[in-house]
Amino acid sequence: MAPGGREFDSVVRLVGVQKYFGAVHALRDIDIAIGRNEIVGLIGDNGAGKSTLIKVMTGVLAPTAGKIYIRDREIPQSDYSVRMAHDLSIETVYQDKSLADKQPLWRNFFVGRQITDRFGFIDIKREKEVAQRILIDVIGFRGVGITVDSTVSKLSGGERQGIAIGRAMHYNADLIVLDEPTAALGVAEVRKVIDFVRLIKSSGRACIYIEHNLAHVHEVADRLVVLDRGRIVSEINPRQMSVNELTEYLIDLQHRG
Amino acid sequence: MAQRDGASAWLRVEGAPIIIVFALLLALFMWTSPNVFLSPSIYTTFLTIVPPLVLLGTGLTFVIGAGEIDLCFPSIISFSGFVFAVLFKEYQLGWIAVVAGMASGVLVGYLNGVLIARVGIPSFIATLGTQFFWTGAASVLSGGKSYALRGAEESTVWQWIVGRPFASATTIDWVQGLSVQALWTALIVGFLWLVLTHHRFGEHTLFIGDSNDVSRVVGIDVDREKIKIFTLMGALAAFASIILTLEQKNFFGNQGQGYLMTAIAGVLIGGTSIFGGQATIVGTVFGCFVIQILEPGLVAAGLTGSWVRTVQGFIFLVAIVFYMYVDEPQRRAALMLRLRSIPGFGGASASRSSASE
Numbered sequence: 001m002a003p004g005g006r007e008f009d010s011v012v013r014l015v016g017v018q019k020y021f022g023a024v025h026a027l028r029d030i031d032i033a034i035g036r037n038e039i040v041g042l043i044g045d046n047g048a049g050k051s052t053l054i055k056v057m058t059g060v061l062a063p064t065a066g067k068i069y070i071r072d073r074e075i076p077q078s079d080y081s082v083r084m085a086h087d088l089s090i091e092t093v094y095q096d097k098s099l100a101d102k103q104p105l106w107r108n109f110f111v112g113r114q115i116t117d118r119f120g121f122i123d124i125k126r127e128k129e130v131a132q133r134i135l136i137d138v139i140g141f142r143g144v145g146i147t148v149d150s151t152v153s154k155l156s157g158g159e160r161q162g163i164a165i166g167r168a169m170h171y172n173a174d175l176i177v178l179d180e181p182t183a184a185l186g187v188a189e190v191r192k193v194i195d196f197v198r199l200i201k202s203s204g205r206a207c208i209y210i211e212h213n214l215a216h217v218h219e220v221a222d223r224l225v226v227l228d229r230g231r232i233v234s235e236i237n238p239r240q241m242s243v244n245e246l247t248e249y250l251i252d253l254q255h256r257g
Numbered sequence: 258m259a260q261r262d263g264a265s266a267w268l269r270v271e272g273a274p275i276i277i278v279f280a281l282l283l284a285l286f287m288w289t290s291p292n293v294f295l296s297p298s299i300y301t302t303f304l305t306i307v308p309p310l311v312l313l314g315t316g317l318t319f320v321i322g323a324g325e326i327d328l329c330f331p332s333i334i335s336f337s338g339f340v341f342a343v344l345f346k347e348y349q350l351g352w353i354a355v356v357a358g359m360a361s362g363v364l365v366g367y368l369n370g371v372l373i374a375r376v377g378i379p380s381f382i383a384t385l386g387t388q389f390f391w392t393g394a395a396s397v398l399s400g401g402k403s404y405a406l407r408g409a410e411e412s413t414v415w416q417w418i419v420g421r422p423f424a425s426a427t428t429i430d431w432v433q434g435l436s437v438q439a440l441w442t443a444l445i446v447g448f449l450w451l452v453l454t455h456h457r458f459g460e461h462t463l464f465i466g467d468s469n470d471v472s473r474v475v476g477i478d479v480d481r482e483k484i485k486i487f488t489l490m491g492a493l494a495a496f497a498s499i500i501l502t503l504e505q506k507n508f509f510g511n512q513g514q515g516y517l518m519t520a521i522a523g524v525l526i527g528g529t530s531i532f533g534g535q536a537t538i539v540g541t542v543f544g545c546f547v548i549q550i551l552e553p554g555l556v557a558a559g560l561t562g563s564w565v566r567t568v569q570g571f572i573f574l575v576a577i578v579f580y581m582y583v584d585e586p587q588r589r590a591a592l593m594l595r596l597r598s599i600p601g602f603g604g605a606s607a608s609r610s611s612a613s614e
Binding site: 092107 | 451457458461463470472
């Protein structure tokens with residue numbers, strides 16, 4: 001079931017990770033492991049270090065100290081990059097940086113890893129066929145007036161997230177990182193995105209879900225990790241705490257200072 | 258829902274609006290000056306003159322499609338033209354002069370790319386600077402003089418690049434005048450059309466024009482592709498310059514200056530977006546045709562040469578406004594809203610037109 005098929009316990013594990021930006025200690029003693037089929041909600045106030053944490057995890061930023069394990073194997077820090085994360089089946093979906101607006105969907109699915117002949121010419125027919133399959137089978141866009149030739153600008157915000165998540169799933173990502181996918185979306189659109197997150201889970205993958213809206217993340221996450229001022233302060237099982245209690249808890253955390 | 262994919266089907270044939278404009282313009286000139294525009298020789302001349310503009314336009318289609326601009330290419334026409342002319346005339350180097358001329362254009366284009374992608378200077382400023390630099394350099398090196406390439410038509414270089422293959426094969430005037438640079442240009446432009454629409458490089462160009470951030474996230478090496486784009490522009494400008502120099506059998510320092518506005522106009526009226534991310538080479542070719550046909554058309558209709566620039570500028574501006582409203586749905590929506598607020602204009606007609614989107 002697990003894409004890739006190799007045996008491992010956690011997709012990504014950080015041990016004792018520190019990150020400094022100059023004198024600012026942005027991440028302190030981070031120990032976190034993401035299991036192979038769990039949805040981890042990452043919550044915390046603005047500036048708590050959520051984005052920095054996923055950037056370290058996905059190779060965008062190098063940690064100042066600490067170890068990164070991918071599929072239980074240690075990754076030499078100096079080699080780790082976005083490209084390498086892709087090769088290791090880690091995909092990130094940024095809220096508005098994942099798709100190019102004026103380009104058709106089929107190009108968006110394949111850009112960066114086109115199906116080409118040895119001269120670099122794209123096999124457009126095949127790409128469109130595969131894109132069509134992703135659209136229907138993976139993402140489940142049926143009868144909504146979207147074809148592989150539609151440009152991204154014609155899609156709603158929720159559909160865009162769907163396309164980006166579907167693309168990540170198509171590339172057999174073991175771990176899909178979602179960076180505030182519901183920011184600036186309407187209620188119906190948020191529904192769609194949450195359904196896509198469920199899809200990630202049911203297809204046997206792992207997901208890190210960064211979210212401001214506690215209700216959304218509470219609904220789908222298996223585990224909530226709370227960050228505060230660069231530190232992981234608690235891990236919460238959402239089944240044992242209601243959204244209201246969670247909100248209270250986070251407000252408390254702020255006051256404790 | 259066909260509505261979602263919108264803007265009337267005929268507009269989606271590549272370059273359709275500008276092809277129609279060109280056809281109408283041609284029909285107009287046939288009507289105003291039938292003796293000129295109904296004889297084939299005007300078209301033979303047209304095919305001899307238009308290649309440099311089309312080559313420059315094709316390169317600029319990549320540059321503008323990538324959301325950048327190149328103001329430097331007129332100076333490449335000067336500089337590469339000088340390198341070619343001096344080696345061809347003073348040193349009798351023949352094909353080596355061609356290679357050196359091309360190489361100088363590639364080098365200048367590459368340096369532009371490095372300034373823009375690696376050093377990070379906005380392309381508008383970087384190429385404005387290099388434009389002055391290389392024009393100046395060509396002028397300093399040539400001492401401001403022109404090089405007349407008398408007798409060039411005897412050389413194989415001339416015959417291969419700008420020759421008249423049918424000159425002795427027939428007695429029909431206009432066939433004799435057919436020039437081989439039209440063929441080279443068609444082959445190069447056809448190949449680059451294929452690259453833009455079917456090759457990885459073309460796709461990367463359009464994604465970069467769409468958004469540099471998205472392109473980086475999906476794994477495109479944005480800096481490297483930008484350098485390639487400007488290098489391509491340099492190579493095309495150099496080839497345009499060699500054609501120009503050989504065709505005129507003369508090199509002069511500011512032979513590129515007339516092309517700055519016309520080439521950019523040809524690209525933009527063809528339908529390539531000034532905001533990047535959308536580019537059409539078919540559109541560019543016909544855009545260049547429109548710009549180029551205006552001169553004989555207006556002059557034959559009895560207008561003075563000074564009208565040509567005025568009309569070119571006017572068509573340029575009209576086209577920009579047209580594409581803004583066709584390509585940018587939010588602008589179109591804003592326009593409809595404004596029209597609707599005019600008393601007696603809105604209501605039924607406005608809602609009908611928004612439904613047809």
